[in-house]
Amino acid sequence: MSRYQPPLTLTTRILALIAEISEQIGQLTALDERLQTPQLRRSNRIRTIHASLAIENNTLSIEQVTAVLAGRRVLGLPREIQEVRNAFATYEALAEWRSSSRADLLRAHELLMGGLIDDCGQFRRAGVGIYRGEKLVHMAPPPSRVAHLMDDLLAWLGDSDWHPLIVSCVFQYEFEFIHPFADGNGRMGRLWQTLILSQWRSVLAYLPVEAVIREQQDAYYAALSAADHLAESTPFVEFMLQALSVALKEAAATESVTDPVTDLVTDPVGKLLAALHVNGPLKISDLMAEVGLVHKATFRANYLKPALAADLIEMTHPESPSSPAQKYRLTPHGKQTAARLKSA
Template identity: 55%
Template sequence: MKKVRNIPLYTITDKIVNLTAEISELVGVITVKNNINANPKLRRDNRIRTIHATLAIENNSLSLEQVTDVIDGKRVLGKPYEIQEVKNAYKAYERLLQYNPYSVQDLLDAHRLLMTGLIQETGVFRQGGVGVFAGERLVHMAPPAKQVPQLITELLQWTEKARLHPLIKSCVFHYEFEFIHPFADGNGRMGRMWQTLLLAKWKPFFAWLPVETLIRERQDEYYRALALSDKNADAQPLAEFLLQVILAALKELAETEQVSEQATVQVRRLLEALGTDTLSGRELMKRLDLKHRPTFRNNYLVPALEQKLITMTVPDKPNSSKQKYRRV
């Protein structure tokens, strides 16, 4: 096949360099603490926030609470199409770390999961031309459909081989993916998810970092940066925006970890006291040398249960006098 396009175009500005350095420093701190990887509840909450935000950007009207209920298998009053979007996104994100970010087939499979039941052309590249509109105004005309397979193949090959910092490379990929617009629909959520995958292959905790939540909060700025990158034929404006959002998300995570650090210490104490035994609340308090039951419950027991680190022997009756606890 005839060569269609060379490597992505991007400019490394002082702002990009400084943001990358600041992010890398925070990444080091968070990696050492490793709290997000060790906290199943925080991971799940962040995953749900991510799904809610990335779909809200695409005009899904379900609230965060409704999205949570859909994922939990509860009945939700809402548009069937929007409920299907949530179910699909959850399946795709749950499989995220199994994907090879440089594989065309994995990219197609992820799109199939995201868009099943929503459009006809799932898991295949678009067959026709496509444009991005702001109202009635055309703001971006994507390359012809016949060029898409080669453009995506070349982009994934570049992404795998380019000697560029993973943060910057993921942002350049995000822009180029949206420029190519490889699918009939679902390009926005796919581009954001695949950037998350690229970052997670660098540092795994990025799989649980709800960057999309902050993109949604700055949605107009996101689209302006995309448009400016199109106008300049350079990924730099979008890269600067995305790096700012990643930095903000990391700062939010660091603040959350500071608040929860003491609770984490108390949960660890409870787990050490419990060991491999199955104990009642009274027995646990005795091992922890605690006298005040509300302190035990609020600072030790409930956080451990919420993080799914311990389980109840009588889950249907939380207040049972026969209730005991054991490690998961």
């Protein structure tokens, strides 16, 4: 048994959240065969990658991330495009990693950060501080201690009999505290939590909890800071458990759809597909008129982005998303789905 035990105080909030999440997972697992279509899994993975990279200041939109992964040309910084490709390859290899293996952790980091930093796949060899703006909020342990601290943490992970939900959250906090790599620590910590959770319940492999963290980014950093001040992970565990609960609620919201063809097709997306099926490629202003909307933000959030993420529609000029000539058209998958929706 590992002798290292990360400090944690079990609170009534933690226990309540575990009970709530366990019930949600049961409900989602019952729906899994119907809801976890390849298209939905890909959509959730794209949301995961976009959000995890956005937290680290990657500026690509979800439309651009979708286009990159579809092999289309995108106008963006080469580094940011490489980050997307690396992240997708790493998440796709998730089932290959053993969560308590140092070698697998290093291999995953090498895949995630390949071509982005010189020492990918290696623990850092220099000191590092974590800043928010110009303020130093955390000084990570010296590099001479990193390997030993990580070995202790991984040994604890392999031996722990704590609830997997708690283990995954504690691990992410301890990992961020050690900050074992020169770069990529945030995305690696979130990746490894997904790995731990997916090894407990496979339905969680595609849960885009990173999208919830992205929406609650200030609270995410505040929870990390509070845990640092307390010298235990309790505030961060509470934050992450509620984020998991929110992500599960969003995933379960798709249960109202009963036909596998329309797993990704909400009413707004269905209207969008119908408009493009009848009219062919349209500019965003024409699309909004077709579906009867005047508020662009609402249209983007409820119609355009879900359809793009699900690979149902695509841009006619993906290399220049803001082009005045930009139109949207059905993909082959979108054409098939639109036709089946029309005949349903």
